[in-house]
Structures are given as structure tokens and as C-alpha cells.
Amino acid sequence: MAIFHGSKVKIFALSSNKKLAQAIADYIGIPLSSCDVSRFADGEISIDIPETVRGHKVFVIQSTNEPVNEHLMELLIMMDALKRASAREINVVIPYYGYSRQDRKAKSRQPISAKLVADLLQVAGATRVISMDLHAAQLQGFFNIPIDNFRSLPIIAKYMKEKELTDLVVVSPDHGGVARSRMLADVMGAPIAIIDKTRPEPNVAEVMNIIGRVRGKNCIIYDDIIDTGGSVVAAANALKEAGAKDVYACCTHPVMSGDAMNRITNSPISEMVCTDTILLPESKRFPKLVQLSVAGLLGQGIINIIDDQGISSLFQ
Numbered sequence: 001m002a003i004f005h006g007s008k009v010k011i012f013a014l015s016s017n018k019k020l021a022q023a024i025a026d027y028i029g030i031p032l033s034s035c036d037v038s039r040f041a042d043g044e045i046s047i048d049i050p051e052t053v054r055g056h057k058v059f060v061i062q063s064t065n066e067p068v069n070e071h072l073m074e075l076l077i078m079m080d081a082l083k084r085a086s087a088r089e090i091n092v093v094i095p096y097y098g099y100s101r102q103d104r105k106a107k108s109r110q111p112i113s114a115k116l117v118a119d120l121l122q123v124a125g126a127t128r129v130i131s132m133d134l135h136a137a138q139l140q141g142f143f144n145i146p147i148d149n150f151r152s153l154p155i156i157a158k159y160m161k162e163k164e165l166t167d168l169v170v171v172s173p174d175h176g177g178v179a180r181s182r183m184l185a186d187v188m189g190a191p192i193a194i195i196d197k198t199r200p201e202p203n204v205a206e207v208m209n210i211i212g213r214v215r216g217k218n219c220i221i222y223d224d225i226i227d228t229g230g231s232v233v234a235a236a237n238a239l240k241e242a243g244a245k246d247v248y249a250c251c252t253h254p255v256m257s258g259d260a261m262n263r264i265t266n267s268p269i270s271e272m273v274c275t276d277t278i279l280l281p282e283s284k285r286f287p288k289l290v291q292l293s294v295a296g297l298l299g300q301g302i303i304n305i306i307d308d309q310g311i312s313s314l315f316q
């Protein structure tokens with residue numbers, strides 16, 4: 001039985017990102033507990049937890065990236081198993097929260113899938129959610145349980161500061177990301193610029209305008225997600241056309257769908273900096289990519305949560 005700081009604690013890793021889960025467990029100093037995830041002949045998920053969780057503070061680590069529905073369902077079924085096995089707390093660590101971009105009705109008859117996922121997690125038994133850079137902070141209001149929204153900002157800012165770049169400007173790739181970019185700009189001691197982006201259709205990004213001075217500047221585009229790469233590449237092209245020096249693209253979650261890798265490789269972006277909330281297979285790695293680990297940040301956050309200590313100091 002793992003007793004950690006006086007509590008019975010177990011940490012489980014599901015399928016999406018075992019590498020990050022292992023690094024978090026190593027940081028905390030608790031071995032990962034075992035759980036077997038398998039499939040019935042028809043594809044249904046089966047989960048077997050071969051050790052007791054009764055009365056434990058349990059942490060389950062699972063990002064809900066592609067295949068989104070498989071990873072989500074795995075997590076829900078795991079929570080159901082833990083709840084029925086009398087776990088005292090079910091803390092779900094979802095470094096990347098899939099469906100988060102469907103957080104409002106952008107037009108008539110659209111679902112709010114991020115809220116549906118929040119409801120599913122709570123019904124399945126989550127007592128706390130720990131995530132990182134939720135697409136919109138107000139997603140926290142979709143939950144009636146505690147939710148801790150960690151930020152990658154200190155990790156990305158530290159890496160970018162070490163480059164000692166001068167003439168900097170932090171660029172928000174759209175209106176929605178201004179608050180996030182302003183935080184990075186404050187840490188970097190730089191001004192911000194804003195890309196006036198529109199989406200004429202899903203997955204297509206168009207730059208209408210650049211608000212702010214970028215000529216002769218080193219630009220850091222800061223986004224929560226890089227998915228198809230359309231937004232950052234359109235932004236980088238526009239920045240270059242406006243006379244920018246070097247362009248760096250930073251994000252927390254490298255979703256990297258479809259042709260994102262080639263699109264970024266063939267763009268004027270000098271380097272793409274992201275974190276390991278999503279595990280990237282070898283086939284999605286490329287020379288311009290730098291992946292920084294959030295294991296220490298999440299690991300320390302989990303320790304503080306176990307100890308009933310605050311976590312905001314970790315974001316400073």
C-alpha cells in the first residue's frame with residue numbers, strides 16, 4: 001500500500017500518454033499502479049484493476065486527444081470502476097481536455113460538447129479535475145466539483161527567456177487568446193500584437209489584419225492548441241509580410257492533425273515550442289519541434305493537492 005505524506009495514494013495511467021504519466025509518478029516518487037485496459041471482440045472497452053483502491057486518493061492520468069472518443073470512454077469506464085471499488089477520491093488528470101473548443105453555441109442548433117463531457121466526467125465519479133490551459137477559462141463553470149487549471153506559461157516563458165531574444169513582441173493568434181498572450185508578454189517584458197483571424201469554414205484560418213507593431217521584431221505567437229497548424233502558419237506568413245524578423249510558435253497542446261507537421265515545416269516559423277500534454281509519435285516529430293515537459297508542474301500540483309496546499313504559487 002502506498003502511503004504518501006500520510007495518505008493512501010494511487011496513480012493510474014490510461015492509454016493516451018503513459019510517458020507523461022510515468023514522468024509524473026517519478027517526480028512524485030510513487031510507482032504507477034497497474035490497470036489492464038483491453039477490448040472485447042466487438043471493440044467495447046474492458047478495464048481490470050488488480051489491486052485495492054478502497055479508501056484511497058486516486059489520480060488517473062489521461063489526455064483526451066485523438067482517438068478522442070476512445071480515450072474519453074476509457075477514462076469514464078475507469079472512473080466507474082474506481083467509484084464502485086470505493087476509492088475515496090477520484091482525481092482525474094486530463095492534461096489535454098478534448099472537446100474544449102466546443103464551449104458555446106457559435107450558431108443555431110450546435111451542441112456544447114465541452115459541457116456534455118464535463119457532465120459525463122461528474123456522473124462517472126470524478127471528485128476533482130486537473131487540467132492544463134483549458135481552451136476557455138469559463139469551462140471551469142461547467143463543473144460542480146473542484147477543477148484546477150494549470151498553465152504551461154512558466155515552462156514556455158523560461159525556455160523562451162533563455163534564448164535572450166531582443167526586440168520581442170508576443171502575438172495572440174486570435175482575439176480569444178489575448179489574455180493568455182498578455183500574461184506571457186508581461187513575463188517576457190514585451191508588448192503584444194493581435195492577429196485579427198476569421199474562420200470562413202471549419203479548420204480554415206484567414207488573417208484579416210495585424211493589430212500592433214511587428215516590423216523588425218522577433219515574434220512569439222502563443223496559442224493554447226496547434227491543431228491543423230492553419231492558424232499559426234497564416235499568422236506567421238502575415239507577420240513576415242509585415243516585416244517581422246524571426247517567428248516562433250508556442251502552444252501548450254500539440255494536437256497536430258492531418259498535414260500540420262509539413263505545413264509548419266514549410267512555413268517561415270523558426271521553431272515550434274509545445275509541451276507533452278499530448279504524446280507525439282515519432283511520425284509527428286520534426287526538426288523545428290521542441291517539446292517541453294509539464295511532468296514536474298503537474299507532479300508538484302498533485303503533491304500539493306494531496307497535502308491540501310494551494311497550487312497558484314506554481315504558476316508564478
Ligand code: R5P
Nearest residue numbers: 223225226227228229230231
Ligand atoms: C482556437 O481558438 C484555438 O485557440 C487554436 O487557435 C486553434 O484550435 C488552432 O487550430 P488550427 O491549428 O487548426 O488552426
